[in-house]
Amino acid sequence: MQDGIQRHHASGRRDDLRLSLNRLLFELSQFGSNAVVGWRPSGKGLELILLPKTRLFGLKNPINRVFEGPRHLSDGAFKQVADFIGGQPTEIRLEFPIGGGPNGLSHEDVESVMSRYSIGFAPFRTVFLIDVVGFSKHTPEEQASHLSTLKFSLSLAEATLQRAGLPMAMGRSTTGDGYYVWNLETGLDEDVSLFVLMALFSLYYKSLQREMADKMPLPDLRMALSGGSHYVFYEPSPKYVARHEYIVGDVTINAARLIGKARADQILVGDWSNTLEGPEAWTAQRYVLAANKVLSGFKKLKVFGDEVKESQFYLTGPKDEERFRNQKIKIIDKHGFEHICYNAKVNTHMKDGSAVFSGLQHSELRGTAKI
Template sequence: MQETVRSQLTVGRRDDLRLSLNQLLFGLSQFGSNAVVAWRPSGKGLEIVLLPKTRLFQLKEPEERIFEGPRYCTDEEFKLIVSFLGVQPTEIRLDFPIGGSGNGLSHDDVESVISRYSIGFARFRMVFLIDVVGFSKYSPEEQANHLSTLQFCLSLAEATLHQKGLPMVMGRSTTGDGYYVWNLETGIEEDISLFVLMSLFSLYYKSLQREMADKMPLPDLRLALSGGSHYVFYEPSPKYVARHEYIVGDVTINVARLIGKARTDQILVGDCANLTLGSDVWTAHRYVMAANKVLDGFRGFNVFGDRVEEIRFYLTGPKDEARFRNQKIKIVDKHGFEHICYNAKVNTHMKEAKSIFAGLQHQDLRSSPKS
């Protein structure tokens, strides 16, 4: 009993200390106009490197640690960043210790607070975009219903991945008529999980759309998935509330451009390549094959009272003799830039009900767009 009470007091004190540190940083951030580039413990608290965000994004050929990795730095890294930026560190004096003492905050605790005031950079992450077709034509009540349905299907898909023990901590931000969706964690397995998440989302949404056809029809969607680099930032708050991650960069631009050319019910997958592992290159085709191996584990899975016999993610193309080949598609966006992608489908065969198909068949692409 005493150990339980002591543990609760420790957790409560850590929460109070994190809140106190957060309030200090919020003030130093000037409502988010300054970013914390680096930090390290000092004899009396912390030393941090602060830089206006406008200056941060104007840096020419910045050192890798300016944007990448945790904001906690070794002494050598900290000195390198200070020298590169030509700034003086800011000392924050604290009345509690940083590090090993149970009366203070650990390095991870401090990092969790400071990261809220930082700008990060990810070299590669998969992101998909959901777009409701004809969203502006619906009433405000219908729009709210449609977006809440998308949220429901996304959350259900995420919970399904958790049941299977797959790495998925879903991030999402609204575009007004849809959502950007990504995995908060980066890595090959995490990106594969995003393919699986999109497949399950499509299955759940199409199943609901079929069930609701006569009662409250759900709108058609367009989906685009691709990978690439981006920046990560957070919304500062004087209160230590749940952290909301936002992303922007090449990958979000790319999926937005793909959506702009996608047809009703179409799924487009960008011809991207993850080069972060050196010679071990992960292409869109390789991700699809890996995702299908994971999707094999969903055979027999219950979906609204019926069971999945098979669920498959395809990149489509014409048939050459006895086999299909994946065909690249070139689209030109409104700015004149070219994007290479694939048409994709998610086919799910159910035990009792009819099969559920998401996406367009390759031969459908020859007809005039109807979106």
């Protein structure tokens, strides 16, 4: 029991020290206008490389460690980054030790605080965007109800993946009439899990839409899934509250461009490839195949009383002889830029003989530029 009390006191002290460090960084960040580029322990506390975000994003050909990886830098990397930026490190003197021990903070503790004030870069991640069709035509009460239903369906899908032991910690940010959705962790399995999340979300939302048709009709959605690079940042706060991640970059821009041309109930998947996962690039088609292997494990999943017999995510196209071919589509966004993508569907057949379909059939794509 005495050991438990000591651990409780140690945990409380660590919380207090993290809060104290967070307040110092909040002041140094000047309400988030400065970013922590790197840090290392010093004899009397910490050394920081701080840079105004406007200068940070203006750097020409930055070396990798400016944006990528943990903000805790080795002595060599710290000097390399400081020399590249041309800035003088800032020293923070602390009244507690860094590096472990019962009366101080570990390197992991410090990193958890520092990351809140940093700008990161992810070379690849998949993201999907949900948009409520005709959102502005609904009353504020209906809008709030619709967004709540989206969130509920997303949470159900996330919980389903987590119960199955799949790597999914959902991040999302609202666009006003929908959500950007991504996996907080990066990696091949995490990206495949995002495809599965979108498929299960479609199943849950469509099932709710069918159940509530007479009571409170739910609007149609349109969705776009893209892959690519982006920056990661966080909202600074003087309080040590739960960290909320924001992303912006090529992947979110591409998803937004696709959704701008998507029709009601359509799913568009960008034509991109991930070259970071081995010698053979991971294309959208390859991700879909991997996602379907995962979806095959969700047979017998109960969805509001019905049991799933089979669920499949696929890219549409015409039938050439005895096989279907994935058809590339060209869209031109409002700025005149071309984007190549695929039309997608999620078809789920239930054990009772009913079916839940999401997305448009290829035959419904009249007037679309196919290549």
